[in-house]
Amino acid sequence: MAQQWRWSKREVCASLFFFVVFVGIGPLWSAETDWQKIEHEAGDLLSRYLQVDTTNPPGNEIAAARFWQEVLAKEGIESQVFESQPGRGVIYARLKGSGEKKALILLHHLDVVPAAKADWEVDPFAGVIKDGYVYGRGAIDCKGIAVAQFLALAALKRAGVSLKRDIILLGTADEEAGGQHGAGWFIEQHAEFIADAEFLLTEGGGIRVHDDGRRSYDVDIAEKAPCWIQLEASGPAGHGSRPLPETAVTRLVRALERIVRYETAIKVTPAVQAYFAALAAGETPERAARFRSLEKSLANPAFRKEFLANPSFNALVRNTISPTVLEGSNKTNVIPSHARAQLDCRLLPGEDPKKFVTLLEQVANDPNVKFSVLMNFSPIASEADTQLFRAIRAVAERHDPQAPVVPAVLGGFTDSHYFRGKGIVSYGFSGLPIAEEDWRRVHGVNERLALASLREGIQILSDLLLELNK
Ligand SMILES: [Zn+2]
Known part of the structure; x- marks a missing residue:
């Protein structure tokens, strides 16, 4: 059973107090925010999500899309599930703002690459939590990112922040096989749903924690x-x-x-x-x-x-x-x-x-x-001189004053190119701090995400959303 976490009235008041003090741009989280609870909620949600097997092929992302529809509904956020092909799902939700600014898309993909169970220390589809980590195929790529995006969005909603721009949560099928049945299909069939978007954040870059502990904020502005x-x-x-x-x-x-x-x-x-x-x-x-x-x-x-x-x-x-x-x-x-x-x-x-x-x-x-x-396909780069890039820099300066913020080129590729093709400034930046050692497990064996990374990622992403609300 999922433990549902809700802020108490006192916590909401404390957060709003902070919000007002920082003229609507300061940290959303108050000193009284119970991080243990947030970590617990995030870990539990990711564990359950990892149990939805969306190995591509065949994908079966419709199960993940319905999983999110239920989670979003509990949060009071309406969503729509699209089926590009039998079993291939896309989830779309929009948190309304005043319309003063153009929309931001938080994009993740629902599918994962296959996992050879025999090579793993744990069942890759059991959502095992141990020693401070959530293990499973997709823990980092891209299910952990989806959980952080959702909880950052939920934090704003729970705190009653009035948004200046709509925030769109979009989960797509088939990214691991090129995205033709996911983002590619959605852009072709339903471009009107994202026509008002200015910015997009997705996987690829993030906060890289190097082996010696140094951090860098890698923001992918282009891809091979x-x-x-x-x-x-x-x-x-x-x-x-x-x-x-x-x-x-x-x-x-x-x-x-x-x-x-x-x-x-x-x-x-x-x-x-x-x-x-x-x-x-x-x-x-x-x-x-x-x-x-x-x-x-x-x-x-x-x-x-x-x-x-x-x-x-x-x-x-x-x-x-x-x-x-x-x-x-x-x-x-x-x-x-x-x-x-x-x-x-x-x-x-x-x-x-x-x-x-x-x-x-x-x-x-x-x-x-x-x-x-x-x-x-031909790659298009997004420019680095934007409000979104400056917002990432501002958040980095608050959280990690020593860490460089680096416009990067991703060696792989994500669904970003579909959106860059529509003129949306799209960056690969997950907001999650991830150690090199854990990066190396992505697409390999024993993929895992530290609960502490998840917690910090939610904090950083929600701060980023507030910064963009300026
Ligand atoms: Zn991915």
């Missing part, structure tokens, strides 16, 4: 673009007992071998240079100097080796290629007539996908191996 490619080879079929010199499988393996050995060029884009220049503030003088002129520094073999050994850094300075899917025969003794592989390639902003595919065809050097593009 996916270019998912399929390679298909063909050749004579036959019996495995009579090997043939050239088959679909041998051709494909050779082409892949050439591609895997190929090293893409290093390019430092202006946005990436700005990101490392901002990160330099917290580095040793020697490393800071390297970061400030990254392109030149990468000519130094020792620094280059050390820098590229960090997979996240490596992904920011080049187009990347990850072979992921392999398909040949499903019988050991059958030589198949077709073999397929898929590559997850990610391109830097400004790259031409067509040119990249042509380059890979040349590298593979076998006209029998056919290339086709499965998914691709």
Whole structure:
């Protein structure tokens, strides 16, 4: 059973007092706010949400959309559930403001990537809470973020804050597979629901807690673009007992071998240079100097080796290629007539996908191996000189005066591009402080979110919403 937490009258009064004292922009939380209770409510909600299995494929996000509809209804917030395809759900809710300012969207996705239960310490869909963490597939990506967004919004509603702008809570299906049946579908079919939005916040960036404890507020203003490619080879079929010199499988393996050995060029884009220049503030003088002129520094073999050994850094300075899917025969003794592989390639902003595919065809050097593009879009960057960015900076200065606020480029991609395409300034900033060690578990095993991170994230996000109410 969920324990429902409500503020007492005294708590609401105390909060409103603070609210008035800070001319409507100060911290929403009073000294008397019971953080244990908030943590408990957040942990309980996340635990229950993680038990709604939305592994994509098939997704079944409609169950998550209905879960949120019920949670929102208990909070007195009306919502709408959309079904893009049977079983694929989108949840949409709007907290009304005066309309003085344009709307803000809090966006999360309802689906999660698969989890191999046998590799986990706990059941990935049981919502286990232990040692101060909530464990489960999606704890960080993106169910914990959804819980923080909801409770930040609920905090404003519970405190009776009068909003100057509408706040839209939007949960989408299918993000992990590209979003065509979620955000992409919603933007295509129901663009009028977000037509008045100016800003959007979603996953991607957040408060990065580095291994040495230092923090940075990473705000993703741009993303690399996916270019998912399929390679298909063909050749004579036959019996495995009579090997043939050239088959679909041998051709494909050779082409892949050439591609895997190929090293893409290093390019430092202006946005990436700005990101490392901002990160330099917290580095040793020697490393800071390297970061400030990254392109030149990468000519130094020792620094280059050390820098590229960090997979996240490596992904920011080049187009990347990850072979992921392999398909040949499903019988050991059958030589198949077709073999397929898929590559997850990610391109830097400004790259031409067509040119990249042509380059890979040349590298593979076998006209029998056919290339086709499965998914691709052109990335658009959001500008960093906005009220939303300044609001994040103001909140960071209050919570973490030492932490740099960094406009960043995300190595992966989120649903942001659909909204950037509609002219909405979209940032990847979850508001949750997350340790590097926990980041590394996302899409891996034993994904977890610290209850303390959840609590602080709710505080930071609600402060951010108030700051935007200025
Ligand atoms: Zn995600």
